[in-house]
Amino acid sequence: MFVTPSFAQEATEDAATSEPEALHTETGVDDHGATAEGSFPPFDSSTFASQILWLAITFGLFYLFMQKVVVPRIGSILENRRDRIASDFDEADRLKTEADEAIAAYEQELAEAKTKANQIAQKARDDAKAEADIERTQVESDLAAKLSQAEARIAEIKAQALGEVDTIAEDTTAAIVEQLIGEPVSKSTASSAVKAAAAGEK
Structure with missing residues (x-):
């Protein structure tokens, strides 16, 4: 089916003119803004009682819902x-x-460890000091024994030397007297002379 341009334009103009009328008819509002049935229902004084009733019922249900469901859950x-x-x-x-x-x-535990460490250190110092004292005592004892032995040896050597000195003096005296007088002198006479000379020096 073919539609001519003039026919399409006429159909469009008819639709444009009839559309506002249909809109006014469907909404029930005329050009002056009044409704076809009267005033706005919430502002209608004849429905105030039912509105208040339903408001009370709705508020009561909402209150019961809040009290029984919402508040316990929140609590x-x-x-x-x-x-x-x-x-x-x-x-x-x-x-x-x-x-x-x-x-x-x-x-x-730290204080006990420090105390124990101090005790161990003190014990180690005491043990080292005791060992050092023992070693020193032993060394001193060894030195004293060696000194006693040395003194005894020195006394022995001195006594031996003094004995030999008397013998040498007696022999020397006898030889000197023999050379002076030309006669041999007995050993006892030389010994007496040496002892007499030694006594005179003292």
């Missing part, structure tokens, strides 16, 4: 939150107490 949520916060505080206090106890135990 349960708040109670759970309060219990959780209290539990968290208790756990924090418990952890703090455990941390304080651990710190106190650590400090006590």
Whole structure:
């Protein structure tokens, strides 16, 4: 089916002129803004009683819904939150107490370790001093024994030397007297002369 341009234009103009009329008829509003049935229903005084009744019923149902459903749930949520916060505080206090106890135990163990270390060091010093005293006493004893032996040996050598000196003096005296007088002198005479000379010197 073919539509001519003039026919399409006429159909468009008819639709444009008839569309506002149809719109006014469907909405019930005329050109002056008045309704076909009267005033706006919420502002109609004849429906105030039913509106108030339904408002009371709706408010009561809403109030019951809030009281029975919403408020208990919110209260349960708040109670759970309060219990959780209290539990968290208790756990924090418990952890703090455990941390304080651990710190106190650590400090006590540290003090005991320091005391034990000092005792060990003091014992080591005492043991070293005792060993040094024992070694010194032993060395002094050895030195004293060696000194006594040396003094005894010196006295022995001195006595031996003094004995030999008397013998040498007697022999020398006898030889000198023999050369002076031309006659041999007995050993006893030379010994007496040496002893007499030694006594005279003293």
